[in-house]
């Protein structure tokens with residue numbers, strides 16, 4: 001119970017980061033890093049090479065682009081041409097994702113998904129709270 005109060009979350013200036021066109025996974029990683037979390041990146045030994053793997057928290061984080069992973073949000077729109085190709089390709093991605101998450105959970109990992117469109121200060125602060133509960 002002890003030191004929850006001292007563990008305040010170090011925040012970041014999202015607009016500044018955004019303006020530099022930083023990739024979503026870089027934003028999440030640097031946020032975690034500045035808050036004292038240590039992790040591995042894209043570890044090939046695990047299904048789908050999780051963007052962030054936190055062994056201490058037994059947690060794998062996948063950071064998903066809304067288009068490539070077919071997020072149910074306004075960022076996802078079917079391409080107007082080569083429709084069959086895209087349907088096939090993106091549905092395969094989606095099925096593969098599901099398979100990876102299942103395999104990870106089966107081996108005892110917590111799986112967290114962060115969508116590109118949800119990356120903001122509030123989501124990241126929540127992420128840290130969730131991680132601390134997994135310890």
Ligand SMILES: [Zn+2]
Nearest residue numbers: 066071073117
């Ligand atoms: Zn989205």
